[in-house]
Amino acid sequence: MNRIGHQDYIKSINRALVLETIRNDQPVSRAELARTLGLSRSTVSSVVDELLAKRFVMELGLGDSTNEGGRRGMKLAFNAKSAFGIGVDIKESGMLLMITDLDGNVTYEKKTTPTNKVAYVIEHIQTFIQECGINEDLFIGLSVAVPSVVENTKDIVVDAPSLGWFNLNLKKELAAYFSIPIYINNDVDCSALGERWLGNGAQTDNMFYMSIDAGIGGSIIANGQLIQGSHYSAGEVGYFIDKEDTVHFEPPIAGQYGPFERKLIPLIKEFQETGIPSKALTLNLSIAITNLVNLLNPEKIIIGGVEGPSLAPIVETLEQNVRRFSPIQSKIEIACLGERAQALGALWYLFERIVFSPL
Known part of the structure; x- marks a missing residue:
């Protein structure tokens, strides 16, 4: 230098x-x-x-x-209202568009019908901006969360099968219509950032966010920084294996469910239906969390995603098991931002880089 x-x-x-x-x-x-x-x-x-x-x-x-x-x-x-950002969460079920000031106060938001057509995504964002009533000069960026590994150095949506997007340069597509800075990031990473900014992970510099939906994903925040890994795939707990998984081992394929999520998701569904957590559910989840605690030493484990809140009744059991299995302690909490987490996290990803980052 x-x-x-x-x-x-x-x-x-x-x-x-x-x-x-x-x-x-x-x-x-x-x-x-x-x-x-x-x-x-x-x-x-x-x-x-x-x-x-x-x-x-x-x-x-x-x-x-x-x-x-x-x-x-x-x-x-x-002056939190000196600038505003546009956060967009794109998923198979539809889009959530959100505008906040620099403190995360939501000034306008809207849900749209599902679409995987980039042209329609652009049209929805343009309409949203026109409707919001905010001077466009105050917008400092657009940030998008997508259900895919994102190669951030090239802004490539690598693999979003639920949207039918593969190796799509979404930033390039959007930049042809929007002159403000544009960021693209993975939806689970955005959820983690949202919870750390305004949710139950607020001001937590070391945390692991576990997202439980149809599958299980994760995101690592260490020393206040998002850790994405050499191939932007850090935190993929769905591919965790134990000894039994090696007996009839099936080679993992990117984009398909891994051994841990294939095992755990049915147990969660059973718990939701009966109201009674099985020993297999609490034990398998406790072992996974214990290994995360031993490896990362996070202050908190935040469990979110669509199915995450249903595990609130067993959080105390999970904490007891982790204390029994490991000398390293970590608080376990359920995420609180719900479906807003991804859009809010996308906005923080934007604000951190444009306003608050020293770089």
Whole structure:
């Protein structure tokens, strides 16, 4: 990294630190920011001036004088309504479109009928933007969650069989109609990000999100960062195996159900029908969660997806089993955002990169 690049990097880190501190500590003055962050007042003032120019921060007025009778500082606050994002969750059952401000306050949302035609997806988004009543100049990006592995470096939807999309460059298709930044991400990863932003994983830097639908997927957040793996497939717990699975082993095929989900989903359905959890259900799920806890040491395991909430009655049993099986402790909770999780997570994925990231 050359000297200019290094300076830009340091500046971007300082900008992210100042903005995050204003969000958390508002109202706060420049002097207070400098003391809290250990930065010079000139550095803080330069960053604040930039944030004011972009309207991410606003001035509230002069604060109280110091105990020594010193000059009162101008108090600053985060301006959540300085920008808005568009989040879209595309699935086989339909689309959920959502607009929020930078704090995640939903200002407009809409469900559409199912479609796998990209042209119709574009048309739905265009109509949604026209209907929302928000000045289009305030939109800073469009972020889409899809039921597929997404090769993020190329924005390729690798394999979405429920939509009939394979190796589709969705970003390229959308970019022909929308001039704002566009992001595409996996729906389970978006659910995890949504829960970490506004759900039961709020402010949790180390967590595992388990999504239980027709199959079982997962997402890893470590040190506050989404971990996607070398082929963007990290967290695929549906392919977990145990000793018994090796006896009549069937080679796994990408896109098809793995041994763990083939075993667990019928047990969950049985529990939903009878109201009585089988020992096989609690034991198999406890073993899987214990192995995740031992491997990742997360603060929380969040269980979500369409079928996730039905497991709420056995969470205490699962925690007891994990404590019995492992010396490493982790809290287990049911996700709380429901069908909004993917769209909200897609929005956080967007905001983090455009507004809050130091990079």
